Amino acid sequence: MAKQTVETLIQAGKATAAPPLGPALGPTGVNIGQVVAEINKKTADMIGMQVPVKVTVDSETKTFTIEIGTPPAAALIKKEAGIQKGASNPLTDKVADLKIEQVIKVAKMKEDALLGAQLKGRVKEIVGTCQSMGILVEGMIAQDALKAIDAGQFDEKIASGKTEITAEEKARLDTERKKLQADMEKRRGEFEIKAKSLIKNLEGKDAKKIRKDLAEAGIPQTIIDELAPAEQKK
Numbered sequence: 001m002a003k004q005t006v007e008t009l010i011q012a013g014k015a016t017a018a019p020p021l022g023p024a025l026g027p028t029g030v031n032i033g034q035v036v037a038e039i040n041k042k043t044a045d046m047i048g049m050q051v052p053v054k055v056t057v058d059s060e061t062k063t064f065t066i067e068i069g070t071p072p073a074a075a076l077i078k079k080e081a082g083i084q085k086g087a088s089n090p091l092t093d094k095v096a097d098l099k100i101e102q103v104i105k106v107a108k109m110k111e112d113a114l115l116g117a118q119l120k121g122r123v124k125e126i127v128g129t130c131q132s133m134g135i136l137v138e139g140m141i142a143q144d145a146l147k148a149i150d151a152g153q154f155d156e157k158i159a160s161g162k163t164e165i166t167a168e169e170k171a172r173l174d175t176e177r178k179k180l181q182a183d184m185e186k187r188r189g190e191f192e193i194k195a196k197s198l199i200k201n202l203e204g205k206d207a208k209k210i211r212k213d214l215a216e217a218g219i220p221q222t223i224i225d226e227l228a229p230a231e232q233k234k
Contacts, residue, residue: 002058002059002060003056003057003058003059004027004028004056004057004059005054005055005056005057006021006024006025006028006054006055006057007052007053007054007055008020008021008024008052008053009050009051009052009053010039010043010050010051010053011047011049011050012043012044012045012046012047012048012049012050012051013040013043013044013046013047014040014047015036015039015040015043015053016036017032017033017036021035021036021039021053025055025057028057028059028062029057029059029062030055030057030062030064031062034064035055035064035066038066039053039055039066039068042066042068043068046070046071046079048079049071049075049076049079050071050075051068051069051070051071052068052069053066053067053068053069054066054067054069055067070109070110070113073106073110073113073114073125073126073129074086074129074133076105076106076109076110077098077106077126077129077130077133077135078133080098080102080105080106081095081096081097081098081102081135081177082096082173082174082177083095083096083177086132086133086134086135087133087134087135087184088220088222089134089220089221089222090131090132090133090134092187092220093134093184093187094134094135094136094141094180094184095133095134095135095177095180095181095184096134096135096136096173096176096177096180097135097136097137097138097139097173097176097177097180098130098135098136098137098138098173099137099138099165099169099173100123100137100138100154100157100158101157101162101163101164101165102163102165103123103126103127103130103137104119104123104157104158104161104162104163105163105164106126107119107122107123107125107126108122108161108163110122110126114126119158119161120149120155120158123149123154123158124146124149127142127145127146127149128142128146130142130145131143136180138154139176188220188223191218191219191220191223192223192227194217194219195214195217195219195223195224195227195228196227198210198213198214198217198219199214199227199228207228207229207230207231207232208231210228210229211224211228211229211231214228
């Protein structure tokens with residue numbers, strides 16, 4: 001029984017017969033409309049993300065199977081958090097907050113790619129990714145959230161596998177996200193004012209010294225790169 005396989009990336013929930021999917025499926029003789037409809041049904045919960053898709057077609061019967069891959073954990077976390085990107089400096093900046101249910105949801109979606117043998121271990125892996133993105137969990141920094149998980153604070157929810165939050169909880173998270181981002185912008189503005197003042201006072205100095213002094217003054221590297229003169233390459 002001969003089979004043909006097509007693998008590509010599509011916009012979740014928005015697959016069409018246009019490239020790249022349609023032309024790749026054409027030679028297989030499969031009903032492209034049916035494939036597209038099935039893919040969109042399977043990826044409806046991932047709208048806004050690029051997802052890998054594998055379509056296997058039986059060359060004789062033209063029947064097909066569809067395997068949907070999952071986006072990287074970071075992309076799933078961003079979708080749950082309602083953000084476009086993580087913090088540039090996750091040690092100091094926090095851009096969003098997640099409920100443990102949302103973390104469980106991502107852990108379950110990525111279970112085949114995670115190392116933990118049990119859901120609790122996989123949840124901890126996702127919390128670790130949140131840490132690198134500047135995302136809080138249940139209002140806690142990642143280190144404290146991990147301690148709470150180890151202490152059994154979320155054992156009941158993890159055991160239940162609950163992955164959805166209420167509309168009220170989502171509204172509170174949206175409000176918290178806006179507050180966190182406003183605070184971050186305020187701190188950024190303060191850093192920029194301080195950096196510009198230091199750069200003005202150091203005018204005429206070597207670029208390496210200027211950048212060193214800015215770093216010692218606690219200016220984030222992203223702002224140093226934006227405002228300070230670049231070092232001359234030898």
